[in-house]
Amino acid sequence: MKKSTSFKSKFLYFTVISFGAILGVLLLVVSFMLNSSFNTQAEKQIASSLEVYSHKINDKLNSISLGLNDHAKKSVLINPLMQFDRNSLALRDYLSELSILGYKGSFSILGFDQEALIGSIKFDESDFTAIIDGERDYIINLLSNNNEFQFLVPIKFSGTIEGVLIFKTLIPKQHFAYASNTNIVISNKNFSMTIEDLDKKIKNLKSRQKDLVSNFKIEIFFDPYTYIKNKVYTIAMIFVFLSLLISIFALYFYHKGKTNFINPHEELLKVKTELDNSVSFKDSLINSSAHIIISTDGSGIIQSFNSAGEENFGYKAKELINQSSICELYDVKEIETKKLKLNAQMRSVIKNDFDVFNHEIKKGKDASDTQWLCIRKDRTEFQGRLILTAIKNKHGLIQGYLGIIEDITQLNIAKEMEKVVKKELEHTARAKSEFLANMSHEIRTPMNGVLGMVQLLSETDLDPSQSEMLNTIHTCGDSLLTILNDILDFSKIESGKMSLEKINFNIHKCIDNALYLTSHNAYLKGVTVKFIKNESSQHWFKGDVTRITQILVNYLSNAIKFTENGEVTIELEVKSVIEDLAKITISVRDTGIGISEDALKKLFNAFTQADTSTTRKFGGTGLGLSICAKLAQLMEGEVFATSVLGTGSTFGVNLPLKCGEEEVITEELVDDFKEGSLLSSNFPHRILLVEDNQVNQKLVKMMLKKIGYTCDIANNGLEAVQAVQQLKKSKNLVYTIIFMDMQMPEMDGLEATTVLLEKYKSITPPIVAMTANAFAEDKEKCFSVGMSDFISKPISRGDISRVLKKTYNLKSSSL
């Protein structure tokens, strides 16, 4: 440090002596240059000032002329001139108030024939002629030694010059001047004007003369006297200037010397300290790591071994450094096995054990990531993950290796655990799905019986109280079925089992269907339901029409449920159709009780209603809207809702749908038969009902009877196959339709259908699935084995009639 300070002092001493010597020489040179350039500089300043002045004076006079020109265009001047009205008060008033750029003065207006309309300013005839003939746009004259100026401008009417406006005013000298060291002399041929204090001394100095306006001259003298008032002052100024200059030079060279000599020396010391710190930092960093960090030379001999390494392997660093190969930390057998395997794969011989570790890096890979069985000092083992990278010099040659070893024993155990848990979860999910399917079937089957029987019972003679009780049972049953459906749908969606169809459908038809399904409730409540179709050419889309209908039925049911008076409106809007992708919005608006903002936010959550009292008053599980939201989400759409409390609500769904192909809609007249009329007379059938549940057997039988049919019954699939054969054999007849349950003992519906169609196709009529398995995949299974239609339980008479009519036509053509 002492060495550094002494070096610094010598340097400073040298700098001062050197610049002291230069100072004298520089002073002489600069003084000489200043002296010689003084005159040139002064001349330039004079020229520059004169230029500025001439512009300033010119601008001032031109501005006044232009200002005057503007006034000459005004009708207050033109009209009296054109009519030569010398008595125009308006003109006199105007001119008496007029000032041009702040200058007051007198005015004259002359007609084209020099006759004065107003004013009596004397003028030069040649000036008048130049203006009236349009030779000059304006003329400026200097009139007297009192700085009096005269301006002449034309007065034009519709582009032709009809007169001349003359303005006479006084412009004081100081209005042109702006610097104390400049004096102005304005002159023309008749007079000259000078500043009183312009003495002979100034006149001897250099001067410039400049023509400004055509008929007068302005001479401007620049006075450099103020710059050289005092010789001593000037010299002092030069010395001050030079001293400043030398000081700046001295500082500059001191700075340069410091940069080139002192700073590098200090930098070296700094680098050494930083290097020491860096080594220490590195050691602490490596030792503080939770991972084992080992560095080796090019042949695998250990060069460093951190604290984590000591702890895990049980060796002290000094026991290994420069003494052992990294290979000694691993299982010899494993190394040997891998070596053999590599030799076989690579068709080359890896002799060196360490090459088993580093062969990938040698081939150019940045790092290798391998797992090894590590051997501790006490010969116990652990599973280690080794990440090996090369340590290269600046030429890119490998100098050694850096290995990071992680004990992954626990991690491997966790992975094993995860696999087991996953398996268990999958098993649970499967069980849940199967449970849901069974639940669906098991609950729907008795419900089918209950509701069917209730329907039939309601058609018998009942007294009013019995009818009422029966209605209550029917309503409760319906509600139970709805709740059941909701729970099943919700569970299905939650377990990710909900699959969507993608079929071509007509959106108008879909909405009509939803309206139809809810119309009965609307009718009972006296609520009007309107459908607004916004015009769009696109009506056909591809998607899950059943699920879209479900959303709409849910919205409509809610809207009808919560509307006491007023109407419900369903509106369809095809927002955009880009290529084959359409975005549609369907909204249902009611005039019901409305929903508060807070409640609205939670409404699409499961098991939530607007408020708890809603459940008491209107019923429901609160699952409906949640299902709608989830269904919309599955269809990559979204639901939305707005509401004003007491005014009504709007629920809607935005759906992206692929455009479908237009088809001819065949209107299905589902309920075209009246009570008591026999469908069988128009569509005769021989029917086989395959159903294991006796209640359901009875129910279907009675339903068929109501519309004029009888049926044979088979209790399972096997009996069905036999019945088909038996009829052909004994009576040489065939059934025209089979209603087939799905889940039955001995042989289920799917198997029975497969057997019939494979072995007895010629005598097998269309088979219609009649099942409580209402999921889409159930339906799909039915069709895949060759069933021609599908009725889900609880069965309605409408469904049966539709199928009978449809199948009658099929039967005619195929049998």
Added chain:
Amino acid sequence: MLKAIILLVCALQFNTSFAQAEFNFYLDADLSVHKESGQSIKNGIETAIEFFYKTNKNVDFKINLVPLDHRGNTRRSLANFKKVLKDPKAVAVFGGLHSPPLITNNSFINNNKILTFVSWAAGGPISRSKVEENWIYRLSVDDAQAGGFIAKHAVVKKGCKKPFLVLEKTPWGKSNEKNMKKGLEENGIKAHKVQLFGWGISKSSSAEIAENIVKSDSDCIFFVGNGKDAKTIFTSFGNQKLSLPIFSHWGITGGNGQEMAKVINKNNLSVSIIQTKFTFLNTKLSTFQKEIKALILKKYHFSTTKDIIPMSGWVHSFDLALIALNSLKEIQKEGLKNISKTKQLLKNEIENLRIPVQGLIKNYKKPFKSYTKNNKNAHEALNSNDYIMRKFNTDGTLL
């Protein structure tokens, strides 16, 4: 030798006595700012001269037409009249378009006995001399009668009750203000508001007029001004979406009619303009009118009568020039040698036309009489029976 000298003198004498008289008709009109109007007056006179010589073979004089441009400047007009005074062949001046020069220089004209025929300037004082002599004759719309005619038309036929008068700030505008107010009073109402404007009105000033009209609750507008200012003012009316009917003096027809029609249509305005009754666009023309029409179309290479614009200047100056020429023909027997005498004789003849002159507007039996303070219309060839209100067609003609 003597015989030869006698023969030469006789020859010279003979030549002098049989030399044809030559007169100059001067035109003092605006041939710059409203050049179409000035040009139409000139063309009307030229047509009359050609027709006169075509139909009169025994005419002992030659007529030249010397056009002078006063540009609407009273002082230039005065200079032109002074120039006429210096010309020994000058027999009459045809003045036109713009009343101010003729009103301001009225006394100069009459004091210097310059026979002046006005075919397009409506200022009332023009034909009513302030001095003893009256040498100015007019065959045109007369403000003294036009103001009343416009007022009557607006009130009686169009039901106007609160007219807003927009007039140029000139003697012509002011005389119309007086006459229109009088006409309105005669029909039982008063002018609702009056606003004067100067020549060369700016857009901002015209916008102010439009705003004032909107604020005033008026139900119609009377307009007195020239075509150039009318375009600016009417545009401002359009900007304010003014839909009131406008009854205009005929000053707006001075200039390019097509442009004026464009401004009126663009701004959706309804503008009725006072005119004299005859137009070549009439479906039924007399043989005489047809003959003049054919003459004009041929002389000026026009394909249609729609090209004869502005028609009023053309028609009036034709009729007036024809009256002057026929009168000159009548007095040629009485001698045309002394210009002062010729002018006086011509004045007398004009005031006591011996032979009626068939004109385009009507047959002039004695169109002019001696002027007295009791007969202020003595120098007016037309009266309100010869006026009509017309509208611009889209092509710039008057319907």
